[in-house]
Amino acid sequence: MSSVTLHDVRxxxxxxxxxxxxxxYGALSWLLTKDHKRIAILYLFSITAxxxxxxxxxxxxxxxxxxxxxxxxxxxxxxxxFTLHGIxxxxxxxxxxxxxxxxxxxxxxxxxxxxxxxxKINLLSWYLYMIAAVMGLYxxxxxxxxxxxxxxxxxxxxxxxxxxxxxxxxxxxVGFSSILTGLNFLVxxxxxxxxxxxxxRLPLFVWAMYATSIVQLLATPVLAITLVMLMFERxxxxxxxxxxxxxxxxxxxxxxxxxxxxxxxxxxxPAMGVASEVVAAFTRKKIFGYAFVAYSSLAIAFLGFLxxxxxxxxxxxxxxxxxxxxxxxxxxxxxxxxxVFNWTATLYRASVALMTxxxxxxxxxxxxxxxxxxxxxxxxxxxxxxxxxxxxxxxxFHYIMVGGAVMAYMxxxxxxxxxxxxxxxxxxxxxxxxxxxxxxxxLTFFPQFILGYLGMPRxxxxxxxxxxxxxxxxxxxxxxxxxxxxxxxxYLIWSLWYGRKAGPNPWGAVGxxxxxxxxxxxxxFHETPVVTWDAYDYPxxxxxxxxxxxx
Amino acid sequence: MLSDFPLWPEQASTIASDVDALMTxxxxxxxxxxxxxxxxxxxxxxxxxxxxxxxxxxDYEPPKALEAAWIIIPFLVFMFMFVWGSWLYFRIQRVPDxxxxxxxxxxxxxxxxxxxSGQREINTLHVPVGRPxxxxxxxxxxxxxxxxxxxxxxxxxxxxxxxxxxFQATRTGRYHIFCAEYCxxxxxxxxxxxxxxxxxxxxxxLAGGAEGSLASQGEKLFQKYACNTCHTNDATGRGPVLLGxxxxxxxxTNDATVVADxxxxxxxxxxxxxxxxxxxxxxxxxxxxxxxxxxxxxLVSYVHSLGAQKTAVVPVETPSSIKTxxxxxxxxxxxxxxxxx
Numbered sequence: 001m002s003s004v005t006l007h008d009v010r011x012x013x014x015x016x017x018x019x020x021x022x023x024x025y026g027a028l029s030w031l032l033t034k035d036h037k038r039i040a041i042l043y044l045f046s047i048t049a050x051x052x053x054x055x056x057x058x059x060x061x062x063x064x065x066x067x068x069x070x071x072x073x074x075x076x077x078x079x080x081x082f083t084l085h086g087i088x089x090x091x092x093x094x095x096x097x098x099x100x101x102x103x104x105x106x107x108x109x110x111x112x113x114x115x116x117x118x119x120k121i122n123l124l125s126w127y128l129y130m131i132a133a134v135m136g137l138y139x140x141x142x143x144x145x146x147x148x149x150x151x152x153x154x155x156x157x158x159x160x161x162x163x164x165x166x167x168x169x170x171x172x173x174v175g176f177s178s179i180l181t182g183l184n185f186l187v188x189x190x191x192x193x194x195x196x197x198x199x200x201r202l203p204l205f206v207w208a209m210y211a212t213s214i215v216q217l218l219a220t221p222v223l224a225i226t227l228v229m230l231m232f233e234r235x236x237x238x239x240x241x242x243x244x245x246x247x248x249x250x251x252x253x254x255x256x257x258x259x260x261x262x263x264x265x266x267x268x269x270p271a272m273g274v275a276s277e278v279v280a281a282f283t284r285k286k287i288f289g290y291a292f293v294a295y296s297s298l299a300i301a302f303l304g305f306l307x308x309x310x311x312x313x314x315x316x317x318x319x320x321x322x323x324x325x326x327x328x329x330x331x332x333x334x335x336x337x338x339x340v341f342n343w344t345a346t347l348y349r350a351s352v353a354l355m356t357x358x359x360x361x362x363x364x365x366x367x368x369x370x371x372x373x374x375x376x377x378x379x380x381x382x383x384x385x386x387x388x389x390x391x392x393x394x395x396x397f398h399y400i401m402v403g404g405a406v407m408a409y410m411x412x413x414x415x416x417x418x419x420x421x422x423x424x425x426x427x428x429x430x431x432x433x434x435x436x437x438x439x440x441x442x443l444t445f446f447p448q449f450i451l452g453y454l455g456m457p458r459x460x461x462x463x464x465x466x467x468x469x470x471x472x473x474x475x476x477x478x479x480x481x482x483x484x485x486x487x488x489x490x491y492l493i494w495s496l497w498y499g500r501k502a503g504p505n506p507w508g509a510v511g512x513x514x515x516x517x518x519x520x521x522x523x524x525f526h527e528t529p530v531v532t533w534d535a536y537d538y539p540x541x542x543x544x545x546x547x548x549x550x551x
Numbered sequence: 552m553l554s555d556f557p558l559w560p561e562q563a564s565t566i567a568s569d570v571d572a573l574m575t576x577x578x579x580x581x582x583x584x585x586x587x588x589x590x591x592x593x594x595x596x597x598x599x600x601x602x603x604x605x606x607x608x609x610d611y612e613p614p615k616a617l618e619a620a621w622i623i624i625p626f627l628v629f630m631f632m633f634v635w636g637s638w639l640y641f642r643i644q645r646v647p648d649x650x651x652x653x654x655x656x657x658x659x660x661x662x663x664x665x666x667x668s669g670q671r672e673i674n675t676l677h678v679p680v681g682r683p684x685x686x687x688x689x690x691x692x693x694x695x696x697x698x699x700x701x702x703x704x705x706x707x708x709x710x711x712x713x714x715x716x717x718f719q720a721t722r723t724g725r726y727h728i729f730c731a732e733y734c735x736x737x738x739x740x741x742x743x744x745x746x747x748x749x750x751x752x753x754x755x756x757l758a759g760g761a762e763g764s765l766a767s768q769g770e771k772l773f774q775k776y777a778c779n780t781c782h783t784n785d786a787t788g789r790g791p792v793l794l795g796x797x798x799x800x801x802x803x804t805n806d807a808t809v810v811a812d813x814x815x816x817x818x819x820x821x822x823x824x825x826x827x828x829x830x831x832x833x834x835x836x837x838x839x840x841x842x843x844x845x846x847x848x849x850l851v852s853y854v855h856s857l858g859a860q861k862t863a864v865v866p867v868e869t870p871s872s873i874k875t876x877x878x879x880x881x882x883x884x885x886x887x888x889x890x891x892x
Contacts, residue, residue: 075736075795148733154710155693159659159735243711249694250709283599285608289618314696315707316714319644323637330629334622341621344588347595349609354596362592369588373581380632382639383573386703389696389731453574454560455700457731460739464727469556539610 012504012517013526019422019519034119035522040105041420042126047093047101048489050133053140054088055485057081062444062478065471070462078461079146080162086149087167091174092133094405095263098270099216100129100181102412103209105420107185109513109520110203112194112529117187125180132174139166148459150260153241153252157233165234168227175220175227178266182216185209194512196531203511203535204280204293208273211297215262215269215304223259226252250316257308265304267401268368269297271408272339275361278411279343281509282358283350286536289342296335303332313384322381329379336372340365355507356430360411363438367403371396374449392452395445403441410437410488417492418506422519423499429491436484443477510537563726563747564702565719566643571703573635580628643704646717650685653678657688657695657708659784660737660794661857662728663767668757671767673856674743676728679753683719696732699745705731720747737795769853772846781835784857790835791828797858802829816854817847 013019020037023029030038061081064072073081104122108115116122139145145167147156156164189210193202229240230252239245241252276287287293309317309325317325343365352358374396378384387393417425447470456467463471505514510533516525533540562568599605653676656663664676678684688697690710698705699718706716730741748756773779781790791801797816800808804827809815818825820842823835842850 070739075739079733079736079738146735152694152733155733155735159693243709283608284601284606288613289615292618313640314705315694316709316712319641322640326636326640327633330633333629334626337625338618338622340588341617344592344595345613345617347592347599348613349611350595350599351601351605351608352596352599353601362596365592366585366589369585373585376581376629376632377574377577380573380577380636380639382636382641382643383570383577384636385640385643385705386570386700389698389705450558454557455698455727455729457698457729457739459733462739464742466557538608 012515013521017517017521019517020522021422021519023522032123034115034123036104036108036116036119036122037420037520039122039126040101043096043100043104043129046126046130046133047096050088050092053137054085054093055482057085057088059478059482061085062475064461065463066475068463068465068468068471073461075461076146079148079459080144082459083145083148084140087145087171088136089401090149090263090267091171092129092136094267094401095174095178096129096181097267097405097409098274098412099185099209099212099266100125102274102409102416103185103212103270104181106416106513107188107206107209108192109419109516109524110206110511111188111192112197112512112525112531113188113192114523114525116184117191118184121180122184125177125184128173128177128180132170132177135166135170135173139163139170150256151227151230151252152256153230153233153247153249154244157230157242158244165231168231172224172227172231175224178216179220182213182220185213186217189213194529194531200291200294201531201534202294204276204287204290204297205270205273207294208269208276208297211301212266212269212273214298215266215301219259219262219266219305222255223263226255226259229255250312253312253315254309257311258305261308261311262301262304264397264400265300267405269300271364271368271405272297274408274412274415275339275343275364277511278357278361278415279346280536280538281415281507281511282353282355282361283346284508284538285346285350286534286538287342288345288348289338290535292338293342296338299335300332303328303335307332310379310384313381314388326379326381330376333372333376333379336368340369340372356425356427356434357411357415359431359434359438360407360414363434364404364407364411367399367407367438367441371399371403374399386455387452389458390452391448391456391458394458395448395452398445398448403445407437407441410434413488413492415507416513417495418502419513419518419520421496421499422502422517423495424502424506425488425495425499426491429487433484433487433491436480436487440477440480440482440484444474444481445477447471447473447477511535560703561701561722561724561726563720563722563724564699564704565721566639567701567703567721569639569642573639576635577632646685646715647683647719650683650717651679653684653686655686655688655697655708656691657697657730657734657741658691659693659735660730660741662697662730662741662743666757670757671770673766673770674728676743676745677753677756678720678745678747679750680720680723680747682750683717685715685717687713687715689713693734694732695730695734695741698729698731699726700729701726701745707732720745723747723749740795766849766853766856769849769851769856772850773853776838776842776850778850789831791831793854794857797855799858801826803827804829804831811858813851813855816851820847820850 020035030042033039060073061078064070064078070078143163145162145164147160147164151168189206232238233240233242233247237245239247241247241249243249276293280287307325307329309321310329313322378387378393378396414425414430451467451470454467456463502518504516504518512529515529562571652667654665662674664672686697688708689712690708692710694710695708696705697708697716702718702720704716704718706714708714724747726745726747728743728745730738734741782788782793784792784794796811799811801811802808809826815826821839822837824833827833
């Protein structure tokens with residue numbers, strides 16, 4: 001153990017020094033910024049707007065599903081709503097959420113760097129995102145698209161009369177935003193770590209972002225290729241996927257899921273990274289089995305590429321390939337289980353503070369566990385035949401993506417909010433919102449597991465009357481959930497002016513991001529930090545702090 | 552109206568109880584583990600909560616053997632699930648030798664079944680109890696998925712390729728048929744019923760209506776009278792699309808609307824000029840005096856059967872508007888009550 005502790009290495013600026021927010025004023029200073037923190041803020045605004053749009057579609061769908069008859073929307077409008085809900089939430093919210101907002105803001109801070117490796121490319125990736133988002137909005141206003149976010153052929157290439165071309169083109173563009181972010185992070189993590197910050201001293205969030213970036217860089221181009229082929233077939237009628245033109249619709253599914261399954265890991269790996277940071281900070285303890293948690297991120301990223309056909313067990317693949325993909329799907333569940341057990345074990349003999357970020361993360365662990373174990377049901381191929389394409393699947397992936405990724409995003413947003421804005425959020429309101437989201441989420445999605453096993457198919461505008469009670473429960477839960485999401489929007493904005501001043505390290509957490517001011521100065525650290533301690537070195541830090549005062 | 556409130560689906564095939572057994576096993580195992588994790592987290596979070604005396608985690612590392620335990624034990628449990636699931640999958644995929652053949656076609660948005668004896672039906676399937684049924688199927692357009700929840704089987708139906716599925720019903724009764732793969736506007740209306748009958752009843756049913764239901768006889772007439780040359784039921788037709796028409800409001804050239812009920816359909820066959828759908832011209836010839844009431848009834852009931860769902864249906868666009876609509880409002884005018892998102 002080195003004699004230098006983190007506590008000694010403070011880079012806090014004197015009061016009144018300009019930070020990244022007050023460094024420049026005016027719209028252009030934001031729109032042309034190359035600062036990773038400001039770009040993170042640009043992303044924060046953009047994805048929040050699109051989250052509200054995606055949420056609007058969800059709320060209207062839940063109201064429609066209060067009654068078995070299709071009475072609020074026409075069938076075509078309903079179909080467009082679930083399509084747009086999926087596209088907006090996946091491509092424009094979940095995939096950029098943690099990487100582009102929290103990752104952008106924190107990665108250089110955690111590494112002790114001044115910025116990402118390629119600041120201009122970082123800004124470009126935001127512009128690509130915005131171009132795609134504006135295209136998407138234009139398409140929504142002018143009629144939308146009804147293929148489902150999965151764009152299955154030949155429906156998307158020959159039969160849909162909606163804006164398939166425009167939407168796939170927008171998804172194609174936003175894919176490049178994702179690729180560039182991944183590339184930027186990879187190079188940054190390799191090349192820009194502070195002196196002494198070796199790989200096994202990295203915070204687990206950095207490991208998670210590293211694994212995520214690999215997936216973004218390797219999987220997204222396959223989506224781009226697939227979408228180009230889809231556009232080509234739709235416009236020029238070259239037979240690739242449409243059997244009427246000599247193509248094969250299963251080829252599309254293979255190619256689509258080769259990206260879209262790893263895309264699930266683009267959403268959940270960063271969430272796991274946030275969970276590790278928050279658990280460490282609010283237990284004042286090193287994550288149990290640090291190396292296992294770090295390697296399990298890489299294992300998930302790698303194995304995630306080998307399970308795509310588990311979306312196709314009834315689509316017409318051979319019995320033996322179904323068996324192989326079932327086996328590999330169970331295999332990828334192991335590293336996820338490792339993480340859950342390690343987070344839980346970290347609580348043992350810890351100092352657990354149940355502040356809002358920790359509440360979100362404990363909720364995350366529970367919901368991610370339910371989402372994960374229901375994946376075991378779907379990987380059992382004989383059972384999958386019954387439950388695939390039903391609400392069981394809908395419930396399963398919402399537990400992973402909302403219960404997992406969104407809960408962790410909320411945790412991260414609250415945890416780093418004082419660092420980003422320099423202000424504390426109001427704790428009481430934030431805990432209330434966390435509890436509402438947790439309760440509302442379960443009430444919305446747990447009944448859908450039962451609905452799915454009863455046989456209610458997905459993407460149904462009208463349904464059989466015996467499914468109504470569970471659908472009413474689900475809609476009731478969705479309204480609680482909507483209130484839960486609206487609250488942070490209000491109190492976080494409120495806190496920008498009225499929140500308590502945070503100071504550099506309100507949580508008493510370790511990690512380089514807490515060693516600089518809140519909000520950080522433009523160049524993050526006025527001198528390059530030299531790292532001589534392991535990640536989550538709470539014992540050393542606490543020893544130093546115990547001699548001064550308790551936080 | 553809240554009707555009955557089931558929590559477990561009906562079991563009506565030989566495979567259903569086996570699928571439910573695996574389901575129960577998984578629920579018990581994963582439920583126990585999940586509850587255990589919740590309890591442990593809750594207990595630890597309370598027991599080791601931060602207090603003025605407990606500001607600092609204890610310097611304690613749990614034994615590393617735990618790490619190996621929770622890699623190996625879950626893996627072995629997962630492998631057990633894998634083997635059980637695969638065994639079940641083999642049973643679901645392997646068709647018994649003595650199966651009765653039925654042919655199915657999926658098209659936007661109906662299921663057509665054909666029995667070997669020539670009996671045809673739409674959105675209803677009659678099968679005998681206690682006998683394996685093999686369904687050979689293909690799609691006429693997009694991918695559909697034929698799903699019998701009570702039998703716990705489904706299979707995607709692909710264009711240009713035959714696929715097989717099988718089941719053996721164990722209880723007589725009436726069970727849902729759903730389309731489980733999203734296939735366009737009336738996907739949720741692409742449903743029907745499977746009628747499981749005693750073998751003797753099934754024989755009677757086969758003998759009774761060898762010509763098929765009214766609707767399927769109507770379908771033959773629809774071709775005999777060449778209705779299908781203009782009412783192609785897709786965007787290229789010169790006549791209005793009849794899929795999903797029944798029961799909806801139709802907007803006419805004089806901007807009046809009329810409900811598409813039996814009388815309207817009958818009038819439109821016998822006197823097409825009376826009410827012309829907005830966006831079309833009156834090119835259809837009259838069939839007054841050329842068609843018996845019997846045939847008319849069959850045709851009407853066929854058009855009725857095309858209206859799979861009660862909701863308002865947005866008509867498919869005319870071909871000219873498709874080509875020019877890239878970037879203009881997509882919702883067509885006639886009878887459209889669709890709200891733009």
